[in-house]
Amino acid sequence: MKKCPCIHGSMLHFMRIGLLSIALTLTAAGAVYARPAAGQEVLKKKVSLVADQEELKTVFHRLSKEAGVKFIYISPGVPDQQRVTCLAVHEDLDVVLGRLLGPLHLRMEVVGNQVILKPEVPATVVVTARPVHGRVADGAGVPLEGVSVTVKGSNTGTMTDAKGAFTLDATEGTELVISYVGYASQTVKVTGGEVSVVLTKQQNSLNEVVVVGYGTQRKVDLTGSVSTVSAAQLEDRPVTSLGNALQGTMPGVTVIQNNGQPGRDAGSINIDGIGTLNSTAPLVVVDGIISSMNEVNPNDVESISVLKDAASAAIYGSRAANGVILITTKKGRKGASQIEYDVYVGKQTPTRLPDYLPSWQAATMYNQALANVGSAPVYSATDIQQYKDGSDPVGHPNTDWLNLFYNKKGLQQNHYLGISGGSEKTQYLFSLGYFDQEGNVAKTQAQRFTTRLNLTTQATRNLKAIANISYTFNPFQEPLSSYPGVSAFSQMIRQVNRISPMVPLKWANGDYAYIGDGNPIAWLNSPSLGTYNKYLLTGSAGLDWEPVKDLHVKPFVGYTLTQDQNKSYVADIQFYTATGSAGLYQGPNNVTDKYDNTTYVTLQATIDYMKHLGNHTLKILGGYSQEYTKYYELDGYRQSFLNNQLSDLNAASTTGQTSNGYSNELALQSFFGRFNYDYDGKYLFEANLRYDGSSRFDTANRFGTFPSLSAGWRISQENFFKPLRPIFSELKLRGSWGKLGNQNITGSNSDNTYYPYITTVSAGQNYVFGGANPAFAAGVAPINGANTALKWETTTETDLGLDAAFLQEALTFSAEYFVKNTSNILLNIPVSAPYGLNTPYQNAGAVQNKGWEFNANYRGRQGAFTYNIGANAAFIQNKVTSLAGTGPNISGITIQKVGLPINSFWGYEAEGLFQNATEVAKHATQSPNTGPGDIIYKDLNGDGKIDQTNDRTYLGTYFPKVTYGFNVGAGWKGIDLTAFFQGAAGVKGYAQGIAIGQVGTTVGKPTSAMLNAWTPSNPGASMPRLLTTSYLQNDPGTNPSSFWVRNASYLRLKNLQLGYTFPQGIARRIGAQRIRLYYSAQNILTITSFYKWIDPEAPAGTAGYDYPQIKTSTFGLNVTF
Structure with missing residues (x-):
């Protein structure tokens, strides 16, 4: 039988559809x-x-x-x-x-x-609708695909395409709701033209996904203490290093930047206090690899997560006692290629410089100091007048050494080019970066060249491959001094702050003038130079295989190669007297070449599985990690070149030459796991366990176990809480407990105690042979004791927290309290002299940190005007709880003592100034030279004499009791303004020596504070009487006292930024998606009661050796194509 010709394939298809519809x-x-x-x-x-x-x-x-x-x-x-x-x-x-x-x-x-x-069945049209076209992009002008666009109050809606465009029917006057996961929703009114919407990332969204150890979690599901910073918060800030950008952004993360020198300006970072007497640096992990923050280009960063408590950090075990910083770099995403170019240029100046007085006042004050000790004046009235009127610029000069030294513009520039995009299968990001910072002192400069390539590809349906590679070249240079034995740049800064304005720069014949220590400007203009080149290559590759649904197997390999090539060349200088005869000679010229190489390899593998069982959600992660580090160093020294134009090692004499070389290795083996349980989105539980082994300990104590437990209760998800949900978007209580470890005894790879459980043997030891005529013979001998019983430092931390969100997450708030106890701290405990070897390390010390942390943010919108405000604060107490029965250990002006904060100031308690000889006679004996106008030291033990052993006491600490930051921001029709403030409270500062000011002839500069020195006619003075440098009864270095301790609390306008984003219509005319111009300033205002010429973040006990903190003003352009 023939088939009916009218029934063909397409008709059969429609018949099947019709029958299926009827059946349904x-x-x-x-x-x-x-x-x-x-x-x-x-x-x-x-x-x-x-x-x-x-x-x-x-x-x-x-x-x-x-x-x-x-x-x-x-x-x-x-x-x-x-x-x-x-x-x-x-x-x-x-x-x-x-x-x-x-x-x-x-x-x-x-x-x-x-x-x-x-x-949908079309409804009867009552009001005529028309097509409405629009585009949606993020803050960088990048189109967003998949954004939901709905007509408010109806089911009419659509989604944006790959170009961020959408079209839907709506009547004029209706409102469109624009929403996208991770971004703040917006409502816009249909007015007749094309709709253009820029969505901003919802930084405090409860559904925000944050990076945690070996994975990610939604913020709402966290039971540990994790703080985050996004790329938007770091955008366009002229920071010189990524670590400095964190200052004031998160509670409990204390960043102290006490040096502004290019290349040496990275601040110290402490998380939840100072947890040990050894290295306090947190562990830094960049895209899964242990690394350093300072070599990462801030423009490459997508997000930063800081794991602060033991529950969140325990997955990193043995190195997490000081906290963990996880840095995630930007990745490509699906869609057409996006090209971003960001550039800023500007200049920097010191925030504060010493307020030195001119030479005529220096001469007057020196005469007064001489009179105070019964000596005749050196400078006559004629001398002082000549210093004042400048009539004799060589014999009676007024040399402004600071202006001669800090006389460069300090230009700074940054360029960043990023290209990203990808297909459905493969996404990529490629970037190039160049940063250049010239200091305010000649020959000070730092640069950073970076490049990065991040790739992600969906190789098969269930196999994803990830590969990242980056390269950083980070050179910097500084001038060096010719001061014998101390060539460091800091010695040059010291001499600039020390040499008197009564010393001329040059003699009349054009030769450099000099004092006993030389001339810092002559050093600056000599060929002396230190150059330091750092090269960092980082590569990693990983797979994400999903053999069955929700089961992921992730092998990972990472590699870094770090090389440092440093060269310090010190020229010799022959100074001449004013008459042209040979004077001071500083030499010989010399060079030190140093090369070191660090190779790091890590192999990791994790398996994680997630399962939903009704209201129950389970997540399990298990992993293994093997790490290996190899360090090698070689350095050589030679001196006495024929001239200062030669600097290669082989061009110098072999007399006095030295060479050194050494290497060491470190291996870590780790097993770790994590279990998460979530019941109905209400009750959360997490357990972590890490088992670490380190080659730095003996086999009996090589492995350590580091567990943690945490739980959370989302009260806002309970049925009884429903009436409050219009107000409370979220309310969660959480608590955690855990143990962490630390193996970092010293930061020096050359330290003889790198393996403290092994006795170090040196071949450079001497033996004595012979009876009546003994002689030395070179031999091998042990130089330090070993301790095979050493084990990990252990930190145990308990944390309680509360997280809340109000008014549909417009307002978020968090608070937590923590107690962190560190025990078994590795210390050198003094032993008796007959022991004969360097002191071995022992598990001896203990430290406690505890405190409160708070964070709050609010964002709002009034039409086209948007605004936000945020604040955070941490209140932290620190103290030493054990020194194993030893101590206290005093070093200069600081002490380690049980019951006191780490590195506390230790000195005499000042009770004012003596007003007359009677007061001096009645008081406890201080020193033979004590007289009216000197500082009164309290006799604490009442024995009638002032001595260091019995009368010194606690004077405060340089570590802030309170750190805080707050920001305000606003935007309106393309204009954006943000201000970020940061500060510290309850912190003490201590300055001494030339940082405060001195009087003398060729050495010593008085500061303006010394104008209020004590005299019989000025009994209420703020400074003691003027004395020459040989009288030390008031010297803050020799006799530290509370008189010199100042409140170093401060508030700093850390960053101010004003920008304008051009309308998209203008940007498209030149083929761009986004164009933004901005002005950004860093450290532009500081409010403090500390010495007005010393930055409050200056090092504790600063003595005038430090490069000042800097403030920066820049103009920038950001363009996205």
Whole structure:
């Protein structure tokens, strides 16, 4: 029989569709009649979903498995290949489906456990609608794909395409709701023109995904203490290093920047206090590899997570006692290529410089000092007048040494080029960076050249490959002094602050003048130079294999190669007297070449699995890590070159030459795991365990176990809390406990105690032979004792916290209290002299830190005007709790003593100034030269004499008791203004020596503070009487006292930024997506009661050796194509 020719393939297809539709309709009708309430039960099932640009059919499949329902639809009417984005956590199924189906113009009917999907039936049009076109982009001008655009109060909606464009029908005057996961939603009114929307990232969103150890978590699910900083918070700030950018941004993260010198200006970072008497630096992990913050280009950073408590950091075990900083760099994303170019240029100046007095006042004060000690004046009235009127510039000069030294413009520039994009399969990001910072002193300069390539590719349906490679070249240079034995740049700064204005720069014949120590400007203009070149190559590769759903196997390998090539050349200088005869000679010229190489390799493998079982969610992670570090160093020294134009080692004499070389290795082996449990989005639990082994300890104590437990209760998810949900978006209590470790005894690779459980043997020791005529003979001998019982430093921390959000997350707040106890701190405990070897390390010390931390943020919008304000603060107490029965240990002006903070100031308690000889006679004996106008030291033990052993006491600490930061920001029609303030309170500063001021002939500069020195006619003076430098009864270095301790609390306007983003229409005319011009200033205002010429962050006990803190003003341009 012949087939009917009119029934062909397409007709059969339509017949099948028709029959299926009839069958579905009949089934639905019968089921609804039989079980009218079943559909409502299905729609109220709780589901969780994280979908980022996934096909709709994939989302249906995941929801089908979790909710136990079946989705039925006819594909021509339901675009199941449409990519959608949705985030839901324990929400009703009907709410999630409404969010998914509304923009696609789909409706649903429920029959039993079946959800039938159909296109919407067009409603009768009452008001004429017209097509509305628009575009949606992020803050950088990059189009956002998959953004939900709906007409407020209706089911009409759509999604943006790959170019961020959308079109939907709406009537004029209606409002469009623009929403996207991770961004703050916006509502815009249809006015007739094209709609242009810029979404800003919702930094405090509870659904924000943050990076944690070996994975990610939603902020709302965290049970530990984790603080984050995003790329937007770091954007366009003229910071010289990434670590300095963290100052004041997070509670409990204390950054102290006490040096502004290019190349040496990285601040110290402490997390939740000072946890040890050894290295306090936190562990830094960049894209899974142990690294350093200072070599990372801030423009490459996507986010920074700081793991502060033991619960969040325990997954890193043995090196996490000081906290962990996780840095994630930017990655490519699907879509057309995006090109971003950012540039800023500006200049820098010192925030504060010493307030030295001119030469005529210096001469007058020196005469007064001589009179105070019974000596005749040196300078006559004529001398002083000549110093004052400048009539004799060589014999009676007024040399402004600071102006001669800090006389460069200090130009700074930064360039960044980023190219990113990708297909559905492969995404990429490539960047180039160049940073150049010239100091305010000649020959001071730092540069940074960076390049990075990050690749992600979906090799197969269930296999993803990730590869990152970066290279950094970081050179800097500084002038060196010819001061014998101390060539450091700091010696040059010291002499600039020390040499008197009564010394001329040059004699009349043009030769450099000099004092006994030389002439710092002559050193500066000599060929002496230190050059330091650092090269860092980092590469990593990893796989993410999903053999079955939600089971991920992730092998990872990382490699870094760090090389330092340093050269210090010191020229010799022959000074001449004013008459031209040979005077002071500083030499010989010499050079030191140093090369070191560090290779680091890590192999890691993790397996993680997540399972939803109704209201229960389980996550399990297990991993293994092997790390190996090899360090090698070689250096050589030679002197006596024929001239100062030669600097290669082989061009110098072999007399006095030295060479050194050494190497060491470090291996770590680790097993770790994490378990997370979530019940109904209300009750959260997490457990971590790490088992670490280090080659720095003997086999008996090589491994340590570091566990942690944490839990959280989301009160806001309880049924009894429903009446408060319009106010409280979130309310969570959390608590944690854990143990962490530390193996870092010293920061020096050359230290003889790098392996403290092994006795170090040196071949450079001498033995004595012979009886009546003894002689030395070279031999081998041990030089330090060993301690095979050494084990890890251990930190135990307990943390309690509260997280809250109000008014649909417009206001967020967090508070926490922590107690952190560190024990078994590795210390050198003094032993008796007959021991004969260097003191071995022992597990002896203990330290406690405890405190409160707070953080709050608010954001709002009034029409086109947006604003935000945020604040954070930490109140931390620190003290030494044990020194194993030894101590106290005093070093200069500081002490380590049980019950006091680490490195406390230790000195006499000042009780004012003596006013007359009677007061001096009645007081306890201080020194033979004590007289009226000198500082009164309190006799604490009442024995009638002042001595260091019995009368010194605690004077405060340089570590702040309170650190804080707050920011305000506003935006309006393309204009943005932000101000970020940072400060510290409850902190003491101590200055001494030339930092305060001295009087003398050729050495010593008085400061303006010394104008208020004590005299019989000025009994209420703020400074003691003037004395020459040989009288030390008031000297803050020789006799430290509370008289010189000052309140170093401060408030600093850390960054001020004003920008303008041009309308997209203007940007498109030149082919750009976004154009922004901005002004940015760093450290432009400081309020403090500390010495007005010393920055409050200057090193504790500063003595005038330090490069000043700097302030920077820049203008910049950001363009995205």
